[in-house]
Amino acid sequence: MKQLLVLFSMLLFFSSCKTAEEKLIEKALKIHEKATTIDSHTDTPMLFTREDFDVSVRHDPYETSTKVDFPRMKEGGLDGIFMAVFLGQGSRDSVGHSRATSKTHRIFDSIYSVVERNNDIANIALNADDIYSIEKEGKRAVYIGIENGYALGSDLNNLEIFFERGARYITLCHTKNNDICDSSTDTTEHNGVSEFGKKVISEMNRLGMLIDVSHISDKAFYDVIEQSTTPIIASHSSFRAICDSPRNLTDDMLIKLAENDGVAQVCILSSYIKKTPANPQADSMRMAIREKYSDYANRTDEEQKEAGKAWRSINKLFPPVLATVQDVVDHIDHIVDIAGIDHVGIGTDFDGGGGVDGCFDASELPNITIELVHRGYTEEEIIKIWGRNFLRVLRKNETLANR
Numbered sequence: 001m002k003q004l005l006v007l008f009s010m011l012l013f014f015s016s017c018k019t020a021e022e023k024l025i026e027k028a029l030k031i032h033e034k035a036t037t038i039d040s041h042t043d044t045p046m047l048f049t050r051e052d053f054d055v056s057v058r059h060d061p062y063e064t065s066t067k068v069d070f071p072r073m074k075e076g077g078l079d080g081i082f083m084a085v086f087l088g089q090g091s092r093d094s095v096g097h098s099r100a101t102s103k104t105h106r107i108f109d110s111i112y113s114v115v116e117r118n119n120d121i122a123n124i125a126l127n128a129d130d131i132y133s134i135e136k137e138g139k140r141a142v143y144i145g146i147e148n149g150y151a152l153g154s155d156l157n158n159l160e161i162f163f164e165r166g167a168r169y170i171t172l173c174h175t176k177n178n179d180i181c182d183s184s185t186d187t188t189e190h191n192g193v194s195e196f197g198k199k200v201i202s203e204m205n206r207l208g209m210l211i212d213v214s215h216i217s218d219k220a221f222y223d224v225i226e227q228s229t230t231p232i233i234a235s236h237s238s239f240r241a242i243c244d245s246p247r248n249l250t251d252d253m254l255i256k257l258a259e260n261d262g263v264a265q266v267c268i269l270s271s272y273i274k275k276t277p278a279n280p281q282a283d284s285m286r287m288a289i290r291e292k293y294s295d296y297a298n299r300t301d302e303e304q305k306e307a308g309k310a311w312r313s314i315n316k317l318f319p320p321v322l323a324t325v326q327d328v329v330d331h332i333d334h335i336v337d338i339a340g341i342d343h344v345g346i347g348t349d350f351d352g353g354g355g356v357d358g359c360f361d362a363s364e365l366p367n368i369t370i371e372l373v374h375r376g377y378t379e380e381e382i383i384k385i386w387g388r389n390f391l392r393v394l395r396k397n398e399t400l401a402n403r
């Protein structure tokens with residue numbers, strides 16, 4: 001009997017022992033739960049027209065090619081999310097501008113409709129502090145941003161209209177130039193920000209709306225820095241010193257952004273994180289889809305659905321080579337080294353191409369925190385990265401507004 005008691009005691013002892021890795025993960029998960037977490041850029045509203053997508057239901061990312069829904073936000077400890085009202089760049093005439101503005105309102109309507117149908121799970125957030133009250137109710141906070149100032153058309157009055165509808169940032173352009181500024185992936189047209197763009201910046205400052213410099217050209221970035229009287233954001237951008245993409249920010253831009261008291265939200269889209277091997281066959285098929293569905297912004301909803309289905313089928317045939325969580329945190333390390341811990345956050349670009357090995361969808365976001373703990377980041381630093389920095393910038397824009 002005595003031997004059995006000793007054996008039982010030993011079993012209890014060893015079962016209660018944890019490895020160093022298990023203790024580290026436990027510590028990281030406690031920090032992640034404590035942090036108020038914000039993802040500053042997702043393209044999830046593009047899914048709202050799909051009959052097979054219900055944001056209140058958990059989806060398999062490998063089967064559906066979707067990265068965010070409310071159950072996965074809960075699993076991943078994601079308290080708040082910016083849903084992008086995304087506009088592809090279309091024609092810049094009166095007809096194109098009218099279509100863009102109308103589509104912007106339709107996407108706003110879809111976001112409000114989804115949140116209203118799920119008001120037991122989520123609420124619309126308008127101010128920096130809303131996330132805290134929504135979190136206390138056990139719900140997810142849904143903020144709204146506009147990706148591509150093309151949504152304004154050429155009418156400055158649309159800024160206040162969109163602000164009243166809940167838009168709290170505008171990404172000034174997307175992959176092509178618009179009437180506001182040059183894109184980082186297009187030719188030089190305005191040599192930075194246009195005269196109309198300067199008026200847009202001033203009006204956004206007045207409203208307290210965040211200016212988002214992701215996607216804009218280098219010259220446009222410096223024009224914004226020079227003119228804006230409030231801190232700016234890069235809602236989903238990574239860093240050129242590690243991955244040489246024109247979409248990424250240079251070290252000098254990071255320094256200027258820190259001087260502005262802004263924040264750069266690391267994008268976890270693989271091609272902005274790490275150069276990966278090309279696949280000529282897959283690239284050729286994707287190019288064919290781009291050509292078939294050119295002028296995507298002006299296509300019908302049905303045609304856009306067809307394009308999305310075709311694109312997803314290629315991803316199933318040729319799964320992309322992904323960067324890793326470790327590669328993502330390399331970018332976080334870099335901005336901390338260059339700009340400081342107060343100027344970094346996370347904007348995944350989920351449902352717009354974002355997702356890496358180890359953080360493929362919203363349910364796996366704690367893996368970023370685990371890697372941060374591995375690298376010696378403190379609880380306070382991790383809380384800043386996951387939302388406090390971004391909320392500081394949003395709150396300062398609210399304070400400086402002159403509405």
